[in-house]
Amino acid sequence: MMNPRVEAALNEQIKKEASSSQYYLAMASWAENNGLNGTSKFMYLHTDEERFHMLKLIKFVNERGGTAIVPSVEQPPLSFDNLRSVFELLLEHELTVTASINNLVDICLQEKDYTTHNFVQWYVAEQLEEEALARSILDKLKLIGNESGGLYLFDRDLEQMTAQNNPAPQV
């Protein structure tokens, strides 16, 4: 049996990962419709990664004797102002996910659930990486400003970067 408080917090996290996946899927689709192929590929990969984060949690909860709740998800926005605002929203979103992971760590410690605490460390490391990546992309976009040649090159770079990445890992 899982500690009920930890189980509830893990189910909350499942919901967050599902909504992250949906959010980045909306960004991928918007970018695709706006000729931003690199950004679109990056976001399609990212939406799969978030789904993987969700699946990993679902399997963990079920394997530990809990019941994973597959959540319904809200419809994300249909459009975005521009490339920079997409990545600003992504970083903002990741910061809320990090806060939620930190809260999960706190609950594990309070409830002395060291197994889940150990499992959640993977997410702690993942959040560090995701925030760093979002910040480095935003730094580039700030340098470029509204210069269309620069934005074109940025999008192409992102395409190359995504192509070098492995496809989303399997659970």
Ligand code: OFO
């Ligand atoms: Fe699941 O790491 Fe982003 O949200």
